[in-house]
Amino acid sequence: MVTYARQRNPKLLIALDMKDERLAKAKEFGADIVWNPSKVDVQAEILKLTDGYGCDTYIEATGHPSSVIQGLQMVRKLGRFVEFSVFAEPTTVDWSIIGDRKELDVLGSHLSPYCYPYVIEHIADGTLKTDGVVSRTFPIEKWEEAFEYATGKYGDFKVAITF
Structure with a gap:
């Protein structure tokens, strides 16, 4: 997501x-600034x-309810909030922020069949960076182990299954 966002040439890309x-991977892939919200008051830093004003566009891609609330607080009046996640639980927000207080442009986005040709082409030609994203591969016979590692609890970003 960061390497694609970098292609859109934002003035400042914050991950x-x-x-x-x-x-560290986001910085390697083109983020100008990276912050850990457990260590930095990201809303205060954005306002500084x-x-x-707040950020022009906030792309929520974690699937965690707190990121939605954080994003709605950080995006500027008349800004754009893009939801790009799958959630394990319902998320509630104060809709007054979206309409009355900020008049936000709220978009939903997710992978579609039309994105795959673009992604495949640009991974192949190197314009979408992927180095180090897949940290382990497993043969199809070890699919259960692959799913265990895909949880991320062993420090892996992504795993792949080979045939």
Whole structure:
């Protein structure tokens, strides 16, 4: 997501994650600034960087309810909030922020069949960076072990199953 966002040429690309190793990868892939919300008051830092306005666009890609609330607080009035996650539990927000207080442009986005040709082409030509994202591969016979490692509890970003 970071390497694609970098292609859109934002003035400043900031990545947030609770895991420092993911932040290091985001920096490698093109983020200008990386912050861990458990260590930095990200909302205060965004307001400092933007003279109190907030960010133009916030892309929520964690699937965690707290990130939705955080994003709605950080995006500026008339800004854009993009939801790009699958949630394990319902998320509730104060809809007054979206309409009455900030007049936000709220978009939903997720993978579609139309994105695969673009992604495959640009991974192949190197314009979408992927080095180090897949940290382990497993033969199909070890699919259960692969799913165990895919949880992330062993420090893996992503795992792949080979045939």
